[in-house]
Amino acid sequence: MDPLSLLQLPRASRPPMPLAAAAAPLVSARLSVSGGARSVRRRRRRRAAGLSVFAVATETPRTEEQQPSPSGEERFDWLDQWYPLAPVCDLDPRAPHGKTVLGLSVVAWYDRGAGEWRVFDDACPHRLAPLSEGRIDDRGRLQCVYHGWCFDGAGACKFIPQAPALGPPVHTSSRACVASYPCVVQNNILWFYPRADPEHSDVLQRKRPPLIPEIDDPDFVTVYGIRDLPYGYDILVENLMDPAHVPYAHKGIMRGIRKKEDPGRVDYDKEGGGPVKMKIEQANIEGFVSPQERGYFQFVAP
């Protein structure tokens, strides 16, 4: 498969709270967002360069994955991860953007007062209208489209139009706040961490999203893309680990496919399939690295 960075985000029933990870099973999951970034070294350095592949994918977390492993093996914590929402170049800072990740409906919007992107629960605390259907008001706040409540970059309600000016300050109630998730822009991608509890607000100090150095390297050209893919992340990962399909499934659209050397073989086809050497250099619960003929594959879970 062509060097790709892919993420898949299955849509499932939205859990009532971010930490209620027992979302719907994957069986009927439709991927609501997927994205890719491809970094290719410029031609003049291509020979000396290594191409890298990052496959970043998610699966709806299941309740049993939160339980200790009976075998004592290390468990992957799906909620202690950073997830990419979108390349920033695809996000219009003048409007909110709804996304679904891990079964969570979230809204990304640009807080121009702070000069930062924000990621909130995509549900207004008033009547649960999707905030992604709202707008950025003239003060740079996120305004709900239903009754006009306005929220600042921390998720605090700053204005309830229907509340009398001389009445109680109902907008200061904690029940008027919207959940705000840790988020960061890295590699020109907006990432978020799917825990909105205050104890995770400084998660960046402890853990950052996986870094893809080539994206920030001016010697590389990066192409971003987002696609809906109607299957689970596990199918994608299998696909990325299966280079033998490339000459056939991508016949005619992949450049540079060469016949594999196979001493003793007399029966070649024109597509160029043949034995594929694979070597796993590193592998652990967080992914693997596999050197390739030109560069390497690196999978970073999830």
Ligand code: FES
């Ligand atoms: S539902 Fe958002 S202001 Fe009423």
